[in-house]
Amino acid sequence: MDHLNVTKTADTSDSTSVSDRPVSDRSVSDRPWEELERLAEAGDPQQLGEYVSGLSSCDQALALSRLDERLRASVLSGLDADDAAELIGHLPESQAARAIALLTPDDAAAIVHELPSDEQADVLGDLSTDQAEAILEALPVDEADAARQLSSYDDNVAGGMMVTEMLRFTPEMTVADVIAELNAGAEIYSDFDVRYAYVCETDGKLVGVLPMQNLLFVKRAAKLADLMIQNPLAVSDTTELDELIDFFESHAFVGVPVVDETGLLKGVLHREAVSYEETRAAESDYLKSQGIVGGEELRSMPLWLRARRRLSWLSINILLNIGAAGVIAYFQDTLQSVIALAVFLPIISDMSGCSGNQAVAVSMRELSLGLVRPSEMMRVWWKEVSVGMINGAVLGLLVALLAVVFDGNYYLGLVVGLALLINTIVAVSIGGVVPLLMKRFGFDPAVASGPLLTTVTDMCGFFLVLGLATMLLSKLV
Structure with missing residues (x-):
């Protein structure tokens, strides 16, 4: 555009x-x-x-x-x-x-x-x-x-994505009737998707789908009841986006009729409309995960509206970050004694945050696909802990070797390596479970999972590094 x-x-x-x-x-x-x-x-x-x-x-x-x-x-x-x-x-x-x-x-x-x-x-x-x-x-x-x-x-349901512009005929109509109808309404129908027509009883109940190409090589007196595809696939007007995505992934259709619970034809849902809503939902979830309340912001929006939406989360987040700062303040004597720890604090928090965000992404994806239920928190937690132990051990070993090369102190390597291992396990546990927990209590899992994870992993990472360093302070100075 x-x-x-x-x-x-x-x-x-x-x-x-x-x-x-x-x-x-x-x-x-x-x-x-x-x-x-x-x-x-x-x-x-x-x-x-x-x-x-x-x-x-x-x-x-x-x-x-x-x-x-x-x-x-x-x-x-x-x-x-x-x-x-x-x-x-x-x-x-x-x-x-x-x-x-x-x-x-x-x-x-x-x-x-x-x-x-x-x-x-x-x-x-x-x-x-x-x-x-x-x-x-x-x-x-x-x-x-x-x-x-x-x-x-x-x-996010089929009824909200469908269009009502469609060709609709009855089974008793002949090919000649359809052609006459199309000629009479050419100006109206020119904007319709005319690859298919929908055949309904007089009460509006869907009974068939008619590919328009079927009209080309048949007698004008042929009835639509003999040309249509009977008992066509359709979706309910209340079918949600996740199910619709699965439907179009399983069927090579450009569109599908939408019916209500009684079988009355309500509209047509096109594949591109589902793809658009899928993209929009992903964009909205991403914005919510970054603290944009409402899931949408454009810079053409009123200034105070944009500021208020951002501040509603930032004001909460700053309180959480004060907690992380409080951990550093509590261990400031240890940090002053072993200044090399300051080099590794951001590494520990950032790497753990990245691991946790991966867990958030997987949980959000499985929730959207219906592959996991909010009640399965323990199963998800154990799956994430298993991955966290392996990745935490590998990352912890790498950062430990870096610390030894940097400072020449094996105990410094032990402190930062062990802290990264434990914090990675904590991060993936939070990242995997929090979206399910929020979903279970009726909250949008995209709103706070990411920002909450980042703040908690910072606090925990700082506490682990400085707490372990305090315990081994005599070996580090």
């Missing part, structure tokens, strides 16, 4: 001003938002539309996100509804919702009307209830009802 922009100064040999030149004649720039701002303020819808359509999808999103709210609303209002919808479609959902919220309900409804049904639901779901209802009231009744239904689903 080639940058076109107007040059700031005109060539003196050309009497035509830059602003009068066609959009296609303007020079390439890496600051497309400046030209977008100029065109929005000029109020020429034709030039604005030409400029936006000449940008790549990435540049469209970049340019719109850099404008202030007033100009962003001006751009969207100045474009044709279908061009504005395409522009909105290239933005992250939260940013798209904020852009729509700047418009009047009628202008917003005209743009939402041009969006695919799944994107409609996503955008409306990110608005306040009053804003969403005002836009829905301005939409056609059938479309508003469908949007409300889709918005009622969670984002």
